[in-house]
Amino acid sequence: MEPSSTVKIAADGDVILVVGPKAMKLRVHSLFLKAASKPFSAMFGPDWKEGDEMTGRDGPVELPLPEDNAAAMKLICAIIHHRNEGIPSTLPALNVLEIAVTADKYDCVDALKFASHTWLRPDEHDMSDLMLLAASAYLFRNAQAFKEITKAMILTHSGPYLALSCEEVESAMSWKVFCHLEEARSSARLQLAEILLEGVNDSTVSCCHRCGWSSKYAYAYLKSLKEQHLWPTHLYRTSISEVLESAEKMPDPVPTEDSGPCTYSYKHCTPEYRRNRRWSLDRLNNSIGLCLHCVRSGRASASSCQVTH
Ligand SMILES: [Zn+2]
Ligand SMILES: [Zn+2]
Known part of the structure; x- marks a missing residue:
């Protein structure tokens, strides 16, 4: 007589898996397990002693799996048997x-x-x-x-x-994932620092006539990075998402001093740092995250990966 505590994933299954230290019983079809799993397929193969005895038997055969996790095995069996109502x-x-x-x-x-x-x-x-x-x-x-x-x-x-x-x-x-995470975050921080400092060289603000137009903006920009806690050394104590958010919000600086007279002042432009760095920040944000193919293969370079990065 089959005990009522048996979980009937397949009520007419030919096998009862007895799983975990508390011996949870799961009634299943060996055919379903064989189709989904090579180790089960090998276990229920021609050499399976209990399987031989199954022919002509009335009840299902018990298979002890004391080392496995019972709750996990129960869900896996339910999925393999298409019992989605329990998932x-x-x-x-x-x-x-x-x-x-x-x-x-x-x-x-x-x-x-x-x-x-x-x-x-x-x-x-x-x-x-x-x-x-x-x-x-x-x-x-x-x-x-x-x-x-x-x-x-x-x-x-x-x-x-x-x-x-x-x-x-x-x-x-693999423990290497910890190294990959640290490396990826360091690299992202360095790229962030570069994007933020690049503002100093913003090409839209440059005037080559030594009038001081470019330098007054560069000075105001650097000051504003410091005030907004976006100076490179500060990035190592802050999460990247917080830095991205601050960089997105940081207003374009207004220089406090005047530049000198310039014959070409009609060519001077007010830089739009915020707009100009947005593309680089989005690109950086989209590139973050580890590639499982690279991590699993142990490859150091993304150029030899099976997928394009
Ligand atoms: Zn000028
Ligand atoms: Zn890859």
Whole structure:
């Protein structure tokens, strides 16, 4: 007699998976598991001892999986059996990682591609959760989600990434991802500093007749960077999204001193620093986020990546 505590993912399934230390029982079809997962396919293959005995048996065969996560396996089986009514559209980040670890172990991440997509959205998560989601996207081989999650981490975190590490993340994802995150954020900060300082050389303000028109604007611009806390050294203590926001809001400076007389003063233009740097800031913002293909292949250069950056 089958105990009532068995979760009937398939009421007439031929196998009962007995999962985790508390032995949760999941009744499933071996055929569905075989189709979605190579390890299950091998397990239920011709050499499967219990399988041989199945022919002519009345009840399902039990397969103990004591080391696996029961809740994760339950969801994976529900997805593989197209039982979508039991699949939540949002899940805590740690649960997503547990599912990713189990799906990776049983080589069935492809079968979970669409379900995992909604769990991997980076919005409304704190930084530690984003690290768990990054590790999940890494295991699910979801390059788009990995880029979006790491982008959120690079933009909004100002402390060290290593502080967000935990056992679950370290066992799921290469430690090199921490280095990639630090490197990507340093590079983005350097590019930000360059874009902001470039304003000094704004070509629309230049007058080559030594009248002081260009330098009075350059001086006012530098002063305004300092006042708005956008001086390069300050960028290392601030998150990139805060810097982008300040740079977007910073008004164009008004010089306080006069420039000298100039024969060509009719050619003088008032610079529009804010408008002129917007394109560069947008371009930088769009380029942020790690490429999963590069990270997984261990390539140092994006030029040899399988996708165009
Ligand atoms: Zn001039
Ligand atoms: Zn790449």
